[in-house]
Each structure stands twice: as structure tokens, then as C-alpha cells.
Amino acid sequence: MEEVAQPVERPADPSRERDVRLARRAREGDLDAFNQLVEIHQNHLLALSTRLTGDVEAAHDAVQEAFIRAYRNLGAFHGDSFRAWLIRIAINTSTDILRVRKRRPSEPYPEREDEPWEPRDTASPDPEREAIRRAQSRALSAALGELTDDQRAAIVLYDVEGFDYPEIARLTGVSLGTVKSRIHRGRLALRALLEDSMELFRD
Amino acid sequence: MNIDEDRRDATGTGGGSEGHAAHDAELIARFVGGDATGRDEARARDLVASCPECAVLAADLVAIARATADLPEVPRHRDFRITPQQAAELHRAGFPSRLRRVLSGGSDRPFVPWQRLAGATAAIGIVMALVTSPVGLAALSPGHATLSAPGAAPALTSQGGTVGGAPEHVSGAGASPAAAAAARAAASAAPATVSVGSSGPTPSGVPAASPAGPLAQAPVAGSATSGPVAAATEGPGASMGAAGAGSTGTAPDTSGTSAGPSAGAVGPASAGAPEGGQFGSSIARARGPGSPFGPWEAWLVVAAAGGVGFLALHLAARRAA
Known part of the structure; x- marks a missing residue:
């Protein structure tokens, strides 16, 4: 085989400074700034959480809790990557939810036919x-x-x-x-x- | 466990050349991930080039990684933005939750019973420390409140009895005019001492200002320094010294010979007690005469108890977390 598999390339994140600025404003009490951060990160946080928990509803709960914890603890953010800080919180909330689900298994893995993380219905070419x-x-x-x-x-x-x-x-x-x-x-x-x-x- | 054992565990195979089953699959995975270097990289390249199954494995791993990265977005059906009402609620809950997080070492987990006990100990210690602080004592002292500036010499003057902050204190009958004058001078020269209080019908003019307890024992020039007079200092408004007009170091008369009911007594703080000031008097009243602790020591012990309790709580919570 001629083609040798190449390592996967990953894009860099160019938006750290913007996040840090918004986080600073949010820490000073600017709720709009925090909500801008929510809008920026909510989708990928939900995707992350969904893939970690394997359940969309649980992922929504985990992300909600993650943003609440982030808002409460804005003063604890001193790093240079708000996204990484947020993801760490989301990992924790997702892990907490996974732990609870393992203690109290309610339903098996969600129905694949209704898998809610499928792409939206768009007119595909x-x-x-x-x-x-x-x-x-x-x-x-x-x-x-x-x-x-x-x-x-x-x-x-x-x-x-x-x-x-x-x-x-x-x-x-x-x-x-x-x-x-x-x-x-x-x-x-x-x-x-x-x-x-x-x-x-x-x- | 070394890395070769890891590989065997992961793949069920070891290194070797008996076909693909013996090839190191994790080596291929590391190569695909860009983590194989040196000899490992050369081996992996060799495997991928010479073994079709290893080549398929490498291609599959790349395809899986790409597909994972391309997983579609998850449709979001909630708005995660925080409303002003939610923000207000979170702010209201902010201080206790923050304190709780400090106490629990950053954990959100609930306290176990013995942590509650440690918390209670800490709370008692903190309350005691506050109550026995100068401010707390001033607030709790009946009928008066006196705050001395830090470092202020305990110089308070009252009618009928003067005890200055100066080494020479004059009080009571038998004090010579010269001594009285000296006391006046000493009192007026003393640093600011704010006195708020009233002088009750405290017997004064009696020789000496002698509050209860040895710490409050004032060096007195003149006649007797202790004895039954001690009781005079215990009345409301008496102990802090400011008598009559509540003057501060400006007693109009320090003759000490007028044994009138209006004469102020010399309070413990004003009695030249060198440690603790008026706060010491309350401690002194509270403790027995044989207590080994002075007021500041007592306060420090209480504060230390609070600190130890707090530390115990914090450590316990961290350990539990």
C-alpha cells in the first residue's frame, strides 16, 4: 500500500483572548458578557457532554449545570483558556451524571432510531x-x-x-x-x- | 508494567513475525497517532508496508479518528443563557456556597457528620473569639463602652480619684496636691482615650482604685490601693472610669478628698492595667483570681481554638473529597 496513514491534524483555537476579555467583564458583573460566552461554547459543550454521557437529556443537564457552576465560580478562572476551564467543568458535571446513572440505571442506551444527535434534516445535495x-x-x-x-x-x-x-x-x-x-x-x-x-x- | 506488556494486554499479541496476529496493533495505533518515534516508528512503517492487514488497520484507525472528529452537532433544545433572575438567585446563594466551597476544599459533596462537628467547633471558636475581642467586650459591657486607641496609655481621670497613665497615679484621700497635679498633668498628656459612660453612685474618694483582679491593679501613689474599694469599680459605669461628665483626662478636681457619691471610680482599664485595657477587665471579671491566663492570652486561646476547628474542617473535607 503506497499511502501511509498520516496523523490527524487538529485546528488551533484562535479565540482565547476574546474569551478571557468576556470572562473578565462577566466577573465584573456583566451578565451579557457571560451569556456571550454561553452562546459561543454551548454547542460544542453539548456535543462533548453528549459524547461523554451517551444521552442527550443527561448532556443537557450536565451543560446547564456546567454553566451555572462556571457563573458561580467566575472568580476562580485565572487561566488563559476559558474554553479549557469550561470543558473541565463540563467533564466534571458529565462524570457526576454518569456516576449517578450507573448507581441508578434507568434506561439502557437510547434508542438508536431516535438518536437525537443525528444531523438536522437539511436538504442534502x-x-x-x-x-x-x-x-x-x-x-x-x-x-x-x-x-x-x-x-x-x-x-x-x-x-x-x-x-x-x-x-x-x-x-x-x-x-x-x-x-x-x-x-x-x-x-x-x-x-x-x-x-x-x-x-x-x-x- | 512496561510498555511491551501494555501492548500485549491491549492487543493480545506480542512482537513477532508469525503473521498479523503477532503484530503489535498498539504500535500501529501509536504510529497513526504520531506518537511512534525512532525505532518504533521504523518498525511501524515496516509493518504497514509489509503486512496488508496492518495497513488496513492503520487506515481504519485514521478513518475512525476522522469520523469521530466529524460527528455531527447535537441539536440543542435548551437555552443555557443565564437570565437576570437566575443571576440574582445565584448571587444570593453566592456567599454561603462560596464559604461552603472554601470549607469543603472545593468539593460540592455534602458534609459527613464528623465534619459537621468540626464545623460546629470552628463556629464556636469564631464566635468566642469575636465575643472576647475588644469590640465585642465593649458592646457587651453593661452601661458603658470605652474604646482606647491602640497604644493609648490607660489614663482616665475622674472626680474624686484620678489614675493617670503615667507611672505616678494619684488617688484617694491623702493624695497630696502635688501628686494630684502630677496626675492631672499625666492624665491630660495621655493619648486619646474615648470614654462614654456614666458614673453611678459609686463611692469614690476612697483611697485607691482597685478593680477586681490583679491585672487591673493600679499602682497608686498615696494611700491604700486595694481593699473594699474594689467593689466600687464594679458598678455600672464605674469601671471604665469616666465619671461625671465623662471626661477624658481632664478631671476638674483630683483632690480625691471629696468622698461624694458623684465621684467616679477608677475602672480597670483606667487603672493602669498594662495589658488588654478595658477588655482585660471583663476577662478579669470573668475569670477566677487564680487563672493562669491573662486577657490577651485567653483571647488568643479562643481564637486558636477557632482556627484549629476551621483547619480541621477544611482538612477533613479535602480528605473526604
Whole structure:
């Protein structure tokens, strides 16, 4: 095979200063500034939380709680990345919710047919491609739900959120080597889980 | 566990050349993730180039990573913005929750019973420290309140009896005019002492100002310094010294010979008690004569108890978290 797989490239985040400015204003009592931060981060925080909890409703609860905790503790934000700080809070709230769900399992993993994190119905130019994309999304979401919490968090933070290893290590409080190991083993586990549907992902 | 063991655990395979099953899948994963360097990278390249299954594995891992990154957005059906009403509620709840977080070492978990006990100890200590502070004592002292500026010499003058902040105190019958004059001078020279109070029908003119307790014992020039007079200082408004007009260091008459009912007594603070001022008098009244603690020491002990309780609570909460 001629083409050797290349490492995945991740985009950089150019909006830290804006976030820090808004956070400073919010800390001084500017509610609009805080709500701007909410608008900026709520979607990706919800995506993160949904992938961590595997449940959209639980993810909504976790994100709501994360923003409330963030607002209450704005004075504790002294870093240079509001997004990272917010994500750390969201990881904690999502983990709390996961812990509660494990103690009190109410329902199994949500119905795949009603999977709410499918793309919105938009007029796709290529219905077949869109159908494949949906199938990919379902299969991958189900497989992510089968990973251990640690592996899932590492993969989501790396592949979805675009954090690098040191950032993930700081966010999750583990060593760099542990982060790498979780990501690599998690990907291998995903591949094993997706064995039957890997054709969906191959070009 | 070394990294080779890790790999075997993860993949169920070890290094070797008996076909793909023996190839190191995690090495391929590290290579795909850009984390294989040096010899590992060379080995991985070799595997991907020579083993079709390893090549497929590498391509699959890249495809999975891309698909994960491309997972569609989750439709949001809630507005997470905080309304002004919510913000007001959060602000109202802000101080207790912040205090609670400080006490709990940053944890939101509820306190366990023994942490409550530590909290109660800390609360008692803090309250005691506040109550026994100079401000607290001034507020609690019946009938008077006197605040001395820090470092103020305990110089208060009253009719019929003067005790200055100066080393020479004159009081009571038998005080010579010269001594009285000296006391007057000493009193007027004393740093600011604010006295608010009234002088009750305290027997004065009796020789000596001798409040209860040795700490309040005033050095007195002249006649007797202690004895039954001590009771005179215990009346309302008497102990802090300012008598009559509530003067401060400006007693019109310090002869000390007028044993009239209007004469003020010399309070403990004004009696030249060197430590604690008027606050010391309350402690002195509260404690027994044989107590080993002076007022400041007592206050420090109470404050330390509060601090220890607080520390215990904080550490306990951190440990529990």
C-alpha cells in the first residue's frame, strides 16, 4: 500500500483572548458578557457532554449545570483558556451524571432510531452520502458508548475537541503517557467494536 | 508494567513475525497517532508496508479518528443563557456556597457528620473569639463602652480619684496636691482615650482604685490601693472610669478628698492595667483570681481554638473529597 496513514491534524483555537476579555467583564458583573460566552461554547459543550454521557437529556443537564457552576465560580478562572476551564467543568458535571446513572440505571442506551444527535434534516445535495454519514454517526456513537469512561473522554477531547496531549492530561488529571495510551487503546477498541460496519468508514 | 506488556494486554499479541496476529496493533495505533518515534516508528512503517492487514488497520484507525472528529452537532433544545433572575438567585446563594466551597476544599459533596462537628467547633471558636475581642467586650459591657486607641496609655481621670497613665497615679484621700497635679498633668498628656459612660453612685474618694483582679491593679501613689474599694469599680459605669461628665483626662478636681457619691471610680482599664485595657477587665471579671491566663492570652486561646476547628474542617473535607 503506497499511502501511509498520516496523523490527524487538529485546528488551533484562535479565540482565547476574546474569551478571557468576556470572562473578565462577566466577573465584573456583566451578565451579557457571560451569556456571550454561553452562546459561543454551548454547542460544542453539548456535543462533548453528549459524547461523554451517551444521552442527550443527561448532556443537557450536565451543560446547564456546567454553566451555572462556571457563573458561580467566575472568580476562580485565572487561566488563559476559558474554553479549557469550561470543558473541565463540563467533564466534571458529565462524570457526576454518569456516576449517578450507573448507581441508578434507568434506561439502557437510547434508542438508536431516535438518536437525537443525528444531523438536522437539511436538504442534502447527496442523499446517499448523507445516509452513509448518518449510519456512520449511529455506529460510532454506539461504539463510543461501549468504551470505558476514561477512553471515551480521552478520544472525545482529542479527536472532537482538538486538545493536545498535555491539555488533556491537565484536564483529566492523568499523565501524558496515560492519555496517549487511552487514546490509542480506545481507537483500537472502537475499531474492534465497529468491525462489522467498518465498510461505512472506508472510502 | 512496561510498555511491551501494555501492548500485549491491549492487543493480545506480542512482537513477532508469525503473521498479523503477532503484530503489535498498539504500535500501529501509536504510529497513526504520531506518537511512534525512532525505532518504533521504523518498525511501524515496516509493518504497514509489509503486512496488508496492518495497513488496513492503520487506515481504519485514521478513518475512525476522522469520523469521530466529524460527528455531527447535537441539536440543542435548551437555552443555557443565564437570565437576570437566575443571576440574582445565584448571587444570593453566592456567599454561603462560596464559604461552603472554601470549607469543603472545593468539593460540592455534602458534609459527613464528623465534619459537621468540626464545623460546629470552628463556629464556636469564631464566635468566642469575636465575643472576647475588644469590640465585642465593649458592646457587651453593661452601661458603658470605652474604646482606647491602640497604644493609648490607660489614663482616665475622674472626680474624686484620678489614675493617670503615667507611672505616678494619684488617688484617694491623702493624695497630696502635688501628686494630684502630677496626675492631672499625666492624665491630660495621655493619648486619646474615648470614654462614654456614666458614673453611678459609686463611692469614690476612697483611697485607691482597685478593680477586681490583679491585672487591673493600679499602682497608686498615696494611700491604700486595694481593699473594699474594689467593689466600687464594679458598678455600672464605674469601671471604665469616666465619671461625671465623662471626661477624658481632664478631671476638674483630683483632690480625691471629696468622698461624694458623684465621684467616679477608677475602672480597670483606667487603672493602669498594662495589658488588654478595658477588655482585660471583663476577662478579669470573668475569670477566677487564680487563672493562669491573662486577657490577651485567653483571647488568643479562643481564637486558636477557632482556627484549629476551621483547619480541621477544611482538612477533613479535602480528605473526604
